Amino acid sequence: MPALPLDEAGKYVAGAYVVFLALILVYVAIIGAKIARIERDITALVDAEDDE
Amino acid sequence: MYSKGLAPLAAATVVTITAAFAMVFFYAPNDADQGFIQKIFYVHVPMAIVALCGFVAGGVFAIKHLRSGDSSWDLRSYVAIHLSIILGVGVLATGAIWAKASWGHWWVWDEPVLVSFLVVFLLYCVYYPLRFSIEDPDRQARYSSVFAIAAGAFVPLNFVAVRMAETFTHPRVLSQTGGDLPGDMRLTFLVSLLGMALLFVTLWKLELTAKHASMQLKRLRNRARVAA
Numbered sequence: 299m300p301a302l303p304l305d306e307a308g309k310y311v312a313g314a315y316v317v318f319l320a321l322i323l324v325y326v327a328i329i330g331a332k333i334a335r336i337e338r339d340i341t342a343l344v345d346a347e348d349d350e
Numbered sequence: 351m352y353s354k355g356l357a358p359l360a361a362a363t364v365v366t367i368t369a370a371f372a373m374v375f376f377y378a379p380n381d382a383d384q385g386f387i388q389k390i391f392y393v394h395v396p397m398a399i400v401a402l403c404g405f406v407a408g409g410v411f412a413i414k415h416l417r418s419g420d421s422s423w424d425l426r427s428y429v430a431i432h433l434s435i436i437l438g439v440g441v442l443a444t445g446a447i448w449a450k451a452s453w454g455h456w457w458v459w460d461e462p463v464l465v466s467f468l469v470v471f472l473l474y475c476v477y478y479p480l481r482f483s484i485e486d487p488d489r490q491a492r493y494s495s496v497f498a499i500a501a502g503a504f505v506p507l508n509f510v511a512v513r514m515a516e517t518f519t520h521p522r523v524l525s526q527t528g529g530d531l532p533g534d535m536r537l538t539f540l541v542s543l544l545g546m547a548l549l550f551v552t553l554w555k556l557e558l559t560a561k562h563a564s565m566q567l568k569r570l571r572n573r574a575r576v577a578a
Binding site for chain 1: 371385387389390397436439440443444447448549556557560563564567570571
């Protein structure tokens with residue numbers, strides 16, 4: 299197949315790079331949420347210890 | 351424990367990936383045959399190479415786990431395979447986009463590189479149900495390690511089998527003679543590959559840190575429960 303014109307090829311290239319970035323961002327957001335939950339749990343544990 | 355050196359590693363990853371993307375769009379020339387669409391190569395191929403290396407690394411960590419009995423190696427193996435599967439999703443998605451733009455189809459079943467990667471990806475998708483269907487932690491780690499070693503050995507075998515396949519529809523850019531990439535394209539590719547490898551190691555360490563912290567928290571909770 300002949301090379302696609304820039305305006306059409308640009309959509310595909312942008313799509314591929316957006317897929318990559320979205321994948322990484324979603325992954326980092328999930329890990330970030332996990333770390334935030336751990337931090338909340340540690341705070342709750344320390345608070346419970348202080349109350350005793 | 352796992353977070354040692356994470357901050358400088360993350361900084362190096364951001365710098366390398368930014369440089370790689372800048373080189374892709376401002377330094378590397380458009381391909382004479384495919385034109386601008388070939389830019390997908392710089393994200394698709396490094397992601398595939400790093401994902402396959404991650405699967406093999408998962409097998410190596412699994413060997414270390416079975417030899418030492420240390421569960422931390424099982425955790426390393428699990429996280430490496432988990433990350434490689436995530437990158438595998440990216441490889442399949444970007445590959446489908448590239449195939450549609452180049453060949454006019456989202457998927458081509460008679461192309462050995464595509465199908466063999468899908469086979470490897472589906473093989474590793476079995477890892478999750480296998481791992482999480484076993485409740486006993488020791489057995490879970492042992493069985494998962496055996497799977498990771500067997501599947502990890504399959505990855506290079508699969509790579510060699512594809513190389514020996516007869517049809518060469520897929521662009522072949524890396525060979526024993528150095529491939530057909532011109533110098534500026536090769537440099538851009540190598541920087542992209544380095545960036546992807548650094549990204550893998552950074553995310554691997556990040557997830558290991560989160561999992562380790564979660565396990566430590568569980569231990570603290572149990573200790574507090576016993577003390578109460």
